[in-house]
Amino acid sequence: NLRDHMDDFELIFAMLGERSTTEIHRTEDSEGLPKLKSDAKAGGDIAGGARKKLEKRLGHSVVSKHNFKKLKEKRRLR
Template structure:
C-alpha cells in the first residue's frame, strides 16, 4: 500500500515544508514567474527561505528538525493495514 510522505513527518517538518511551499507561491506571484525555468528559480528561493528558518531553529534549539525516525510508530503502521 502506498502512503503519504506527510503522514511520516513530525510537526516541525510539516511546518517547514508548508513554509517553503507558501514562500514559493508568494514569490512566484510577486515576480509573475512564467514557465519552467522561472518557476524553478522561484522554487529554489522559496526553499531557501524554509531552509534558512530550519537551520536557525536547529541552531537555537540544539536539536535537528528532521530525524531518521518515522513519525508513525510501527504499531500505528500495522493498524493502517
C-alpha cells in the same frame, strides 16, 4: 502519503517552503520553467534557512530519522 511520515516541525518547514514559493510566484508573475525553478529554489532556501536558524538556537536537529506514522501508531497501541 509522504506527510503521514513527517513530524510537526517537518510539516511546518515544508509548508513554509511551499507557501513562500507560491507567494514569490504570484508576486513576480513567473512564467516558464527556468523562472519557476528559481522561485522553488528561493522558497526552499527560505524554509531551509528558518530550519537551520531554529536548530542552531535549540542545539539539535528538528528533522527526525524516524517514521512519524509508525511512532504515532505505537503510542496508540499502548
